[in-house]
Amino acid sequence: MIWTYRTAVSIALIAALFVINWALDAFVIEYVVRIILQCGINAILAVGLNLINGTTGQFSLGHAGFMAVGAYATAFAVIHLESGLGFSASNIPAPWMQGLLLSVGLLFGALFAGLAGLLVGAPSLRLRGDYLAIVTLGFAEIIRLIFTNTEALGGATGYSGGRPLGLPVYTNFFWVFLWAILLITLIGNFTFSSYGRALRAIREDEIATEALGINTTRMKVLASVISAAAVGVAGGLFAHLMGTIRPDDFKMDRSVAMIVMILIGGLGSVSGAIIGAIFVAVTLEAMRDIQQYRLLAYSLLLIGLMIARPQGLLGSRELRLPAFLRRKRGGAA
Amino acid sequence: MSTFLQQLVNGLSVGSIYALIALGYTMVYGTLGLINFAHGEVFMIGCYIGLYAAFWLGYETLSAASFSPMSATLVLLLAMAGAAIVGMLIERFAYRPLRGAPRLAPLITAIGVSLLLQNIAVLAFSANPRSFPSIITEHRLEFAGVTITNIKIFIFAVSILLMLALEFFVKKTWTGRAMRAISVNLPAAKLMGVPADRVISLTFAIGSALAAAGGILFGLDQTKLEPLMGNMIGLKAFIAAVLGGIGNIRGAAIGGLLIGIAELMTAGYISSDYRDAITFVILIVILLVRPQGLLGVVRQEKV
Numbered sequence: 262m263i264w265t266y267r268t269a270v271s272i273a274l275i276a277a278l279f280v281i282n283w284a285l286d287a288f289v290i291e292y293v294v295r296i297i298l299q300c301g302i303n304a305i306l307a308v309g310l311n312l313i314n315g316t317t318g319q320f321s322l323g324h325a326g327f328m329a330v331g332a333y334a335t336a337f338a339v340i341h342l343e344s345g346l347g348f349s350a351s352n353i354p355a356p357w358m359q360g361l362l363l364s365v366g367l368l369f370g371a372l373f374a375g376l377a378g379l380l381v382g383a384p385s386l387r388l389r390g391d392y393l394a395i396v397t398l399g400f401a402e403i404i405r406l407i408f409t410n411t412e413a414l415g416g417a418t419g420y421s422g423g424r425p426l427g428l429p430v431y432t433n434f435f436w437v438f439l440w441a442i443l444l445i446t447l448i449g450n451f452t453f454s455s456y457g458r459a460l461r462a463i464r465e466d467e468i469a470t471e472a473l474g475i476n477t478t479r480m481k482v483l484a485s486v487i488s489a490a491a492v493g494v495a496g497g498l499f500a501h502l503m504g505t506i507r508p509d510d511f512k513m514d515r516s517v518a519m520i521v522m523i524l525i526g527g528l529g530s531v532s533g534a535i536i537g538a539i540f541v542a543v544t545l546e547a548m549r550d551i552q553q554y555r556l557l558a559y560s561l562l563l564i565g566l567m568i569a570r571p572q573g574l575l576g577s578r579e580l581r582l583p584a585f586l587r588r589k590r591g592g593a594a
Numbered sequence: 595m596s597t598f599l600q601q602l603v604n605g606l607s608v609g610s611i612y613a614l615i616a617l618g619y620t621m622v623y624g625t626l627g628l629i630n631f632a633h634g635e636v637f638m639i640g641c642y643i644g645l646y647a648a649f650w651l652g653y654e655t656l657s658a659a660s661f662s663p664m665s666a667t668l669v670l671l672l673a674m675a676g677a678a679i680v681g682m683l684i685e686r687f688a689y690r691p692l693r694g695a696p697r698l699a700p701l702i703t704a705i706g707v708s709l710l711l712q713n714i715a716v717l718a719f720s721a722n723p724r725s726f727p728s729i730i731t732e733h734r735l736e737f738a739g740v741t742i743t744n745i746k747i748f749i750f751a752v753s754i755l756l757m758l759a760l761e762f763f764v765k766k767t768w769t770g771r772a773m774r775a776i777s778v779n780l781p782a783a784k785l786m787g788v789p790a791d792r793v794i795s796l797t798f799a800i801g802s803a804l805a806a807a808g809g810i811l812f813g814l815d816q817t818k819l820e821p822l823m824g825n826m827i828g829l830k831a832f833i834a835a836v837l838g839g840i841g842n843i844r845g846a847a848i849g850g851l852l853i854g855i856a857e858l859m860t861a862g863y864i865s866s867d868y869r870d871a872i873t874f875v876i877l878i879v880i881l882l883v884r885p886q887g888l889l890g891v892v893r894q895e896k897v
Binding site for chain 2: 320322384385387388390391392394395396398399400402403406407409410513514517520524553554556557559560561562563564567568571
C-alpha cells in the first residue's frame, strides 16, 4: 500500500519535472531559467554542507574544495565517456542521452568528492571547532593548488575538456531538480534516522555521546563523506551549466557563500538550508547591477545575523508539510 | 650552498613579517579563544595607511633618497596607530556583543568582518594594485655570493626589536600581567579586579599595531599592495601561530620564521608554484601530529 503510494508520487514528480522543464524551455527567458537552476544547485550545496556543519556541528570551511573535486571529476568523466562512445561536435547525443551521460558523470563526481571527504575527514575530524575550520580551509586550498598546477586538467586557465566551445552544457531543469530531490530526500531521511540522532548528539555533547557507545569519529567521517559527495554532485551540475571550470571558481568565498546559505536558514535545519540557498541565488542576481556592494552586503548580513539572531531564521526547526498532506504517508514519518 | 644561504636570508625576512602578524593572532587567541580572521585585513589596512602617510609627509615631492629617516619612522608610527584604532573598533562593535556566545558565532562574525574590511578597502583604495613608496633607499651588499639588502636587515631588526618590546611588556608590566591573567581564566581575572574589557581592547590595539608594522615592512619588501593581500598572508601568519603553539608569544615568533624559511626553501628547491601549498601542508601535519604546536601545552578537556 505504502509502496504503491510512493511509486505513484515518484512517477508524478518525474512527470511534473518533465512538464516544467518543457514549459521553461518554451515560455521562460533563459536568464530566469538560469536563476532557477542556480537555486537548485545551491539547494544541494546547502543541504550537503548543513549535514556536517549544522546537524553534526563540525564547522567546515572547505567545502568549495569538495565542490571542485566533484566538478572536475564529473566533467572529466563526461568528456571521456563521450569520446569513448563516439560522440563529437558533429555527432551530438540525443537529449535523453545527454542527461544519462551527465548523470553517470555526476556519479563519478559524487564518488571522487566522497573519497576526498573521507581523506580530509578521517584525519581532521578529530580536531574541534575553529581548528577544524582552519584545517578544512587548508585542505580546500591544497585541492585548489593541485588543480591549478595540473596541466592535464587545464591548470590555472581551467578545464573545458580540450573543446573550443567548452564543456557541453547538459545541466537543465529536469536533471538539476531530479538530483536535488533525490539528494535532499536521502540526506533528509538520514538526518531523521537513528544516525541523524547520533550526529545531533555529537553536536550537543561529544563526550557524552561517546560514553553512550557511539563511535563518534566514525559517525563524523560518515557525515563528512555524504556531505562531500552531495556537494560534489552540485559541483558537477555547476560545471555543465557554466561550460568551463577554473580553480579560482572554488576559492574560500565559495565556501563562505555556502555558509551564508545555511546560516540564514538556520544551522541544522534541512528546510532552512533550502530557503537560504534560494535566498542567496536570488539576491545575488538582484544585486547584479551593484556588484561591487554585493560582498559588502553579505558581510554586513553575516555580522548582523550573528549578533541579532545567531540561530538563523528557523533555528534547527523544520518546515513540514501541512498535517493533512503528511498523514497520508502512513508509517513514513 | 649559495642558493641555500640566499633562500635562508630571504626566508628570514619574510618570516619575520609573518611573525609580527602571528603575534596578533596568538594574543587574541590567548585572551578570547577566538581566531581573529580579520587580522590579515588589519595588516592590509596598516599597509595602506602607511602608503597614504608617506604621500602626506611629502614623499611625492621629495626624491626617495631625501625622504628622511625621521619621516620613515613617522610613517611606521602613524600606520601602527591607525591600525590600532581599527583593531579596537573591530573588537568593540563586532566581537564584544558576542562575548559569552557559543564558540562558533564569533568565528563566523570574524569571517564576516574580514570580508567587510576587504570590500571596504576595494571601494576605498580601488582593486588595482598600488606600489608602495620606497621610503628607504635600497643598498645591496654582496656577501659570499649572497645578496643582502639594507631593507632586509631593517625588516629583521625592526621585527626583533618589536618582539622583544612585546615580550618585555607582557612579562614585566602590570597590564601585561593582566593579559596573562585573562588568558588563564577570564572570570577569575575579573573577580581579581582586572578591567577585562579595557585589557582585551588593548590586546587588540597592540596586535593590530604589530600587524601594521608588518604591513609597512611588507610594503618595503614587496613594493606592491592590493586590498585582497591580507587574506593569504593573514592565513599564513595564523598557521605560523599554530605551528609555534597558539597563545604562546615566543612560539608565534619562531613559527613565523620557520614558515618563512620553509616557504622560500620550497620556492628555491622545488617550485614556486608550491610555495603557498607548503604552508598548508605544515598546518595539516602539525595539527595531526602535535595539535598544541611546538611550544604549546596540552590542555586536558574536562567533562
